[in-house]
Ligand SMILES: NC(=O)c1ccc[n+]([C@@H]2O[C@H](COP(=O)([O-])OP(=O)(O)OC[C@H]3O[C@@H](n4cnc5c(N)ncnc54)[C@H](O)[C@@H]3O)[C@@H](O)[C@H]2O)c1
């Protein structure tokens with residue numbers, strides 16, 4: 001049995017909708033799904049969507065078992081306010097983080113095999129006065145992990161990020177030789193151990209247009225990215241770069257590589273999402289636990305409408321289960 005904790009995400013967004021959709025059909029027999037959230041809020045959203053569901057309270061002492069179709073096993077986390085679709089309320093921020101904490105603790109103590117997260121609104125949590133730049137950074141801090149790597153997967157395209165949720169202005173200063181070398185090591189290690197790629201070939205993007213044009217359009221490729229690649233190669237990693245990102249992200253040039261390391265969020269993710277939005281998965285590498293997530297956000301415009309596509313959540317569940325099986 002593979003036991004997954006699924007955090008429901010921002011309650012005013014489409015997290016509840018896609019969790020309900022996931023529960024509508026029975027998962028494969030070897031999956032136990034436990035939704036971490038507020039059962040009353042889920043029932044309210046189900047009613048708005050015209051979906052009949054049963055709630056089964058999560059009991060950590062029960063042996064793992066798949067739930068029946070249209071049944072949500074819920075680890076109850078009370079929301080102070082049950083917001084209407086599209087109207088997030090910072091009053092819920094602490095409860096949302098508490099749900100994440102439960103899921104992490106459940107993974108660390110062995111009750112769950114992995115966490116799958118539905119989308120949160122980072123800004124709403126910050127509005128509550130809690131600095132929060134994303135699940136990736138939060139899970140690193142909660143598990144005491146010094147460095148993690150965000151990887152998004154869409155079919156055979158895998159894009160990792162050297163920096164995650166940073167204002168663009170801060171990106172160049174955040175790139176260091178040691179930091180990039182660490183990112184490349186984690187990426188190489190997890191592609192081998194979790195994705196079963198015997199000798200990962202990794203393409204490393206430059207930061208500047210045309211990878212800096214030999215220093216005429218920026219020096220990060222010469223001063224930082226190139227030396228990090230050399231350091232990684234000295235460790236035995238199969239790396240190429242720094243490569244101009246615009247032409248690297250074309251099918252023929254991507255073909256020889258198992259993954260791309262992009263230097264910042266909007267260098268890598270628009271390409272990945274163009275290729276696979278709705279079916280892609282976000283995975284956090286380097287954590288002591290397995291964590292996957294959807295490729296999309298809270299989509300307030302669709303919450304409660306019945307139009308949210310649960311494809312990425314399904315793909316995140318499938319990938320989490322594969323990663324668990326690969327580690328057994
Ligand atoms: N995993 C996460 O927690 C996560 C991921 C991405 C964005 N976010 C957060 O979500 C919030 C909104 O971000 P955004 O507006 O940039 O992106 P978004 O993904 O919420 O929405 C972008 C567009 O895609 C559509 N869309 C998104 N998911 C869909 C689905 N499942 N089915 C059909 N259409 C869908 C939306 O309707 C919208 O038109 C932000 O606060 C952002 O930080 C969270």
Ligand SMILES: N[C@H](C(=O)O)[C@H](O)COP(=O)(O)O
Nearest residue numbers: 134135136137282293295296
């Ligand atoms: N960078 C992600 C994306 O664009 O899909 C997203 O914001 C979620 O990040 P976390 O998993 O760190 O919350």
